[in-house]
Amino acid sequence: MDRDLFCRVGAALYGPPPLWHEPLSIDLAVGLRTCQRWAAGTREIPDIEMELLALIHERGRELATVADLLSDEPVDP
Numbered sequence: 001m002d003r004d005l006f007c008r009v010g011a012a013l014y015g016p017p018p019l020w021h022e023p024l025s026i027d028l029a030v031g032l033r034t035c036q037r038w039a040a041g042t043r044e045i046p047d048i049e050m051e052l053l054a055l056i057h058e059r060g061r062e063l064a065t066v067a068d069l070l071s072d073e074p075v076d077p
Contacts (some may be wrong), residue, residue: 001048003041009052010039013059027055 014020017039023044025035028051037055 001045001047001052003039003045006045006052007039009056010035013055024055 010020010024011017013019014023018036021035024031025032028035034043038045045067
């Protein structure tokens with residue numbers, strides 16, 4: 001995985017840098033500095049594509065659930 005895609009995934013999941021570094025490091029069970037080094041390109045990113053895909057799918061399901069709840073809310077005139 002290249003650095004740009006890693007950063008794009010982090011930002012899509014948790015917001016712009018540096019907001020996404022800490023929550024992503026927690027979800028991946030790696031140190032914050034490790035995640036920051038991957039993002040900076042000073043360390044090679046291991047094969048974590050499947051873990052990232054799982055986080056993306058989990059977030060997507062949660063967003064779909066919240067969207068359904070919002071659509072069921074009555075709208076004030």
